[in-house]
Each structure stands twice: as C-alpha cells, then as structure tokens.
Amino acid sequence: MNDPHLKTGRVVRTDAKVCHVEIDGEVLLCAPRGKLFEVRGPQRNPIAVGDLVRVDMAGDPRGIEEVLPRRNRLGRMSSMHDPREQVLAANIDRLYMVSSLARPGFSSNRADRVLAACQWYQVPAALILNKIDLDKNGDAPAIRATYERLGLEVLETCATTGVGVEALRERLRGRVSVFYGGSGVGKSSLLNALQPGLGLKIGKISKYWDQGKHTTSHSQLHALDFGGWVIDTPGVRTFRLHNARAAELRGMFVDFARFAGACRFPNCSHDHEPECGVFAAVERGQIAPSRLASYLEMLDELRKAPTAETDAPPDEAPNDES
Template sequence: MSNQNMDERSFSGTVTRATGSWYDVDTGGAVLRCRIRGRMRLKGVRSTSPVVVGDRVHGSGASDGSWVIERVEPRRNYVIRRASNLSKESHIIAANIDRALLLVTLAEPETAPEFVDRFLVTCEAYKVPATLLLAKSDIQDPAAMEAFRAVYEAAGYPVLEVSARTGAGVEEVRTLLGGRTTLLAGNSGVGKSTLVQTVDPSLDIRTGEISDSHHKGRHTTTFSTMYPLADGGRIIDTPGIKGFGLIDIDGAELWHYFPEMMRLAPGCRFYNCTHVHEPGCAVRDAVERGGLAWPRYESYLKILDEDDKYRK
C-alpha cells in the first residue's frame, strides 16, 4: 500500500470526504475510513471540525482494527465561513486548494451579489485564486450576464459563461481543472453537480432539480467530497451554501480584500481611510465617476455594517 507501512499500521494521505464523524483518506493506494483522536484540535482554529477535505493527514491503526487520524499537516490555505448566525465558530469548507470556482446564476435561482462578494473576500483573505462561472448561461438574460462580467472583470476576476445543457464553456472549465485541486462552490440549485458530471461523465454525483414551490435549489451534495478527474486533477464538490458569513476579518482591513479598492487606496488623502466618509477618498471618488462599480462598493458597505456586531 502506497504511503503506508502495514507492519506498523501507519498511514499518510489526503482527506477526500469528511462527515464530521468519519473521514475518507486517500493514501495513494487505498482509501481508508478513519476517525480522529478525541483530544485532537487544531491550534488557533475555532472550527466545527478539526479535519476537512483537502487536509494532508497522518495516523495509524487502532487496536480494534480501525484507522485513526492523529496529525494534520499545516494548511497552505483554506476557504472558511461562519458556521451560523451569531456563532463564533467557523466552518472550513476545504483546505489546500489551487483554485476556487464559484458558480453563479442570475436567475433560476438568483445568486445574491453580496454572497458572491463575501465568497471572494474570503478567497482573497486566505490566498485562494477564484474564478466566477456564470452557470446555466443558455437560460440567463444576455444583458444581465454582460453587466455581471463588466463588474467582476473590472475587479480582476476571470468570468466564464457555462452551460451543462449546451456544453458552452465546458472545455474551458476542463482546462482550469487540469492537474489542480479545485473547490467548486455555490448556492443550492446553481448546477454544481450537473456541471461536474458534464466535465467528467465517469463521476457518479447526484443531481437535483429546482423546487417549484420556493424556486430554490434542492441540496444534492450532503458533505464536501473530493473526486479524482479522469484527465488529472481533483475537484471538491461542496454542499449548496445558503449564506456566507465572514470570520476573523477585521472591519478596518475589509477593503484590503477588494482588489479594485486596493489599487485605488494609495490615492486617498488619509493612510487609514475607511472609504466610507473621509474627504479626499480616492475610492469614493472612483465610485462617483463610475470607475468603481457601485454594486461592489455597496457590498463593501453592507458587509461592514452587517458584520460589525460579530466583531464586538
């Protein structure tokens, strides 16, 4: 067994599935079903789970014949969100990611702009390159898609229009995935699992339809799961995310995670400008001139206001 000494019953590998109780670890030669030591916690991380998909872990066999994770290697990055409203705990979605792909739909269902911006802020904060996928492009309004592209490409993010139904953009997504570990995220109903199966038909991933009664997506992925791709690389399919609360991001530093604001900030009169009320603010001037998209600035203000209570 690769990466494993059967005499000592020790192993090392990558977590490919985490349910909170059991963890699948790919050792390179086999997938082991593991649990974690009850006392194991990661220093400095208040997380709902100390082990997540993408973690590199080490462990050994227990006396009862089961496998136990004993140590997690330091993470080079991760995508994290607040576990729930008013919670101080965090939920790490996945770790050690080469790129995050966020699926967005402008209708059926609608992805809120603030959700997109919160996700991108987290990617910036934890150094995860992000690409936006405008999903179900065959049924979206072309003018709305063009307006979306203009906002986010100006901010510095790649935007791809994709459709699992017509195949538009699928080859470009395959190119992005090749040889990398990629996190695929989005609200329920945006078509994550369907897109993955279109990119790699060999994968067996459940899909669901939009609920007519509430016009929202049904959850088809219960736990984050990493899948190997036929053409190389690995993709992490995540449960649909309803909200994306930020955690451990100071209000005074929030603008650091809006790339277009970072480019403008050196022109502000005050070095500690908050870009909200100060005179001589290059960011606010750019918004008024149309040089910085209002929807992005509006998200910045909303996040500052709504998240302030969690920082007290």
C-alpha cells in the same frame, strides 16, 4: 520517526465520527484520534476535506494520527451562535465561485463575500457564470467586466449543453479545485458534465422561490479521470468572514485599491467620509455599485461581529486543532 504503519492520505469527506481518506487510490474509513480534538482552539473542525493526513494502517479502525500542515484553507464563521471558524476546505489550488445568470439569478452579494474571503485566506479564485443559456437579458458582459477588474478569470458555462466545459477541464487538470456557490447554480451538474461517470445527484429549482433545494448535503472531493480533484460543496446559505477586523476589509476589495489613493483621509473606510475616492469611482462607473453595497454590508457586520478568542490573521492561526 518512520513508522512503517503510517501512510499519508487525502481527506475526501468528513462525517461526524469518521473521515473518508484516499490512500494509494483507495478510499478508506478512518477514525480521527481523540488527541486531535483535545485542544479547543478557534476552529470547529480539526479535519477538513482536502487535508493531508497521516493514518495508522495497523489500527482497528484505522486512525488518523496527524493532520499535515496546510498550504492554505478557506474558512468562515460557523454561525451567529458559534463564532469559531469552520474550515470548508484545505490545500486548494483554485476556488471556483460558481454562480448562475438566471434560475437563480446572479447574486453579487454572495460572490463578493466569498471572493473577499478568498483574498483574506490567499486562495486563488475564479468566477464561473453558469446557465449562460438562460441569460436572456444579456447580463453576462457587465458581470464579467466587474469581476475582471478584480483580476479574476471569468468563465461562461452551460452544464446542460457543454458550453465552456472543455475550457474548465483544462484548468482543473492536475489540480485541487473547489466548486463553491449558492444552491441550484449547477455545481454538481458541471461536475457531471466534466466527468459523466460521476453520477452526482442534481436538484430541481423551486418554482416559487427560484432557488435550489440544497441537493448536495456534504462536501466531497472527487478524483477526476483526466487528473486532479474537485471538491463539490453544498449550496452556501450565508457566508460571514471569521475573525476579520473592519479595517482589514478594505484590502479584500482589491478593485477599490487604485481609487483609495484619492480619498481625503488615508484611513478612509469608504463609508461616510467626505471626498472618498472609492465613492467617486462608483459615481463615474469605474466600480459597480453592487461592489460598494456588498462592502458596506460586510463592514457593518464586522463592526458588530462577536470577536472570537484570538485576533490572529489566517496565516498565523493554528490550523490543526479543534
């Protein structure tokens, strides 16, 4: 059916009761129709930033009638008290895991969790090492080597002096990208450097804790003058996988794969088993110990995790109902 009142738009921001939707270059407030919330499924939010939606322009307020099928999405477990999936963003060309080398220092645990999820959801990812100006210990080359082994592109940037910003701009052009990472690593600062007119609020680093103060409070998709969109997100506190089984975690650590063939047991969980090829690779320095530590922590979590109603992997799970 071709209703002349229906237009397609891109969700820029979601609030409790309204969504900000870009339609023909203009951002309009739209109200999701109740039917989108009626089916209580495994997802907490039926509409996420980046979603393409059909909007009834004749309604007052304008109503979101339908969420178009997603190409992909990134989700996580909402919280320990709510095992439903929280969809963080949809229709992503590339997710940039943004981290800083100092103030706050690089968190391999956080990077590994998010990058495993990108593998699980089949979201292409890259790693940004920001605050390269503060890398007094020269940690960047070792971190780069660890993550290039996953087949990831690693970019070094400095939002304050502009190092690496042009290289980033080239990669963002014409695409939908997500900046994701801990608080204070410089996600919003990088966006301001990419497009000075944006004027995003940036935060101070707490002197006592050496971490950010959660300055960005909601996810928002920003249109870039040079073409494309970037979703700026609030700093990640904890990131837990939604609904993955412990046995599936192995496949999310792609750098382990070439060593797993040497494990004595074909279904080795690289945990306690004897003659483990992954463990041996760590001892030989071919896998960073921090990668195995992240894996084991996540494995332990998944073994204890509350299971939600469905066990469907992401590409089979319904993605447009609450």
